[in-house]
Amino acid sequence: MAKQEKTFRPKARVPKGLRDVPAPLVRAEANMLARIREVYERYGFDPLETSAFEYADALGKFLPDEDRPNEGVFSFQDDDEQWLSLRYDLTAPLARYVAENYDGLPKPFRRYQSGPVWRNEKPGPGRFRQFTQFDADTVGAPVVAADAEMCMMGADVMEALGIPRGQYRIRVNNRKVLDGLLEEIGVGSDANDRTHMTVLRSIDKFDKLGRKGVELLLGAGRKDESGDFTKGAGLAADQIARVLDYVGSGLEAGSADRKSVLEGWRAVVGKSAIGAEGIAELLEMDALFTSAGYGPDRIEFNSWIVRGLGYYTGPVFEAELLLETKDENGNPVRFGSVGSGGRYDGLIERFKGIKVPATGFSVGVSRLQAALQMLPSDAGVAVPDVVVVLTLDAGNMAGYQAMVTELRQAGIRAEMYLGGSGMRAQMKYADKRGAPVAVIEGEDERAEGMVTLKDLILGSEVSREISDNTEWRESQAAQVTVPRAELVAAVKAILVRHGLHRA
Structure with missing residues (x-):
């Protein structure tokens, strides 16, 4: 008797690092996006949609996970043997779009866009390989008033979503200040230098890893809870101490006025010209915040805000939720950053060969949505009844x-x-x-x-x-x-x- 072949049945499972989104969360996200869109429209931004795929060389190599396959990007070859990649953010495709349509666009060009992005990174709690971003960018504006506008708009977005004042903060720094610090301690100023970027990305993890974790990353390296080892910047002990002294100053930033914070940073950048330029830009932004009524309870200057992407060139900022709550198991949860952005004056230059100033703000929709579900306020979204x-x-x-x-x-x-x-x-x-x-x-x-x-x-x-x-x-x-x-x-x-x- 012939042996009966076993019918193959694929296992029903969502790929690792991805997720399915049920109806209540889809509706909650749509409601949230509508509120954000209303703020962006009020600021005069127009919608744009770009392709989910880009030629790999157009995206560039800016992701912090340089030890990951494809450097954090999902890629494949098409029939013409050209490499295509799923977009890892909405900014790189915008740069390609502006370069491709440069002569026909108004300058400054102001656009917003929402959509999924993909990163080939190690997944973890609340960290998915596909997630949604909602960006607003101004291209062709060299003045820091454009950066200040992004920060104020970020604050308005938080409040439009029902997050009470005092429960969030827009935290601001300037890559030029950080470049000045590294120059003072003898680290190369080239943003493409591995040591330079490793130091910046180590500082960027201060709020997650604390002083000790950052100290390890600035030195030989750090092993995480799973046993994976991240190679460090290899700085000397005195260099590490100076970086940590600067980063530690961010602990008191929320209780100090912005000018006082900048006075402390002057000593950090010393005689560095690029560092002094960064402080001057932040002083100008402070004047704009103050004139518009955005005090340090909404927008603060903070030393550990760096942003891990390699294309930032000036002011950088993050929207952070300060409140703490508990998950379904009673464990404390602190949401941290739910939005970010900054100035990237060199990104479009890769295509055009000329400087094209640009700045933008991006809301991490999936992370922010998870936070809003746990807030005891109007920020939660009611599901329409049928x-x-x-x-x-x-x-x-x-x-x-x-x-x-x-x-x-x-x-x-x-x-x-x-x-x-x-x-x-x-x-x-x-x-x-x-x-x-x-x-x-x-x-x-x-x-x-x-x-x-x-x-x-x-x-x-x-x-x-x-x-x-x-x-x-x-x-x-x-x-x-x-x-x-x-x-x-x-x-x-x-x-x-x-x-x-x-x-």
């Missing part, structure tokens, strides 16, 4: 369809049950969908020209207070029968009672 019309008689599908259509035309989100189960299963379905109302029309109701509406929200509340079946059967508070012609008005009344619809 009224479910039960289909108890297969011969009356047209009648049920008419009900659903009437509800939808009245602005009520509604669906007709399309499964093949009986009433009990249909009611369970309505509960699972979070429906506030179930519409029931059986043969008896239809013969009398009536429909029954079950208020599932009130029913849930009543059920918690009722102790036996008799009391439940006698309770009619959660159920009402109305004439078929009054279906829409009666459903609206229930929704209005629960604050789910406007009267």
Whole structure:
């Protein structure tokens, strides 16, 4: 007897570092994006969409994970044997777009864009290989007023999302100040130098790893919790001490006025011309913040803000949530950075051969959304409720369809049950969908020209207070029968009672 071949069945699993997003989170994200878009539009930015794929050489090599395959980028060869890569952010594609359409664009060119980006990095808690960003950029503006505008807009975005003032901070630094520090301690100023970038990326991890972790990265290197080893910058002990003294000054930044912070940084940059230039730019930004009413409780200068991407050339900034909360297991959670940006005057030059100043701000949508879900405020997003019309008689599908259509035309989100189960299963379905109302029309109701509406929200509340079946059967508070012609008005009344619809 021939041996029967085993049927291959692929394992149902999402790829490592990726995730599926269920309906409530999709809606929450859409709501959040709408609020951010409103702020960007108010500042005069216009929308743009760029391709998810770019030629690999157009993206450049700016990611901090240089020890990862493809240097952090997902790539493949097309039929022409040219390398294509999934975009790792929205800024590099913008640079390509501006270079390609340079002569026809207004200068400055102001655009916003939201969309997924991909990074071939080691995944971890809250860190995915695909995530959504929402950027706004100004290209062709050499003045630091453009950078200051990005910081103020970032603060406005936080508050538009319902994050209370005092629970977030826009933290600002300048790559030129950091270059001045490295110049003073004898580290090369070339941004493409490995030691230079390793020092900057080590500082950038201060809020996550603390002083000791950064000290290890500035020296020989550090082994993380998984056992992976990251090679350090290899600085000498006195160099490490000077870097840590500077970074440590950021611990008190939130309680000091911005001018005082900059006075402390003057000693750090010493006689470095590039460092002095960075401080002068921050002084100008401070004047703009002050004139617009953005105090240090909203925007501060902070020494450990670096940004890990290699293309930043001037002011850099991060939007950080300061509040702490707890996860479902009761463990403390601090959200940290949920947005970032900075000046990148050399990125478009790669294509054009001329300096094209640019600056931008990017919201990390996925991370910020996770934070908003845990905030006890208006920042959370209510899920729109759907009224479910039960289909108890297969011969009356047209009648049920008419009900659903009437509800939808009245602005009520509604669906007709399309499964093949009986009433009990249909009611369970309505509960699972979070429906506030179930519409029931059986043969008896239809013969009398009536429909029954079950208020599932009130029913849930009543059920918690009722102790036996008799009391439940006698309770009619959660159920009402109305004439078929009054279906829409009666459903609206229930929704209005629960604050789910406007009267």
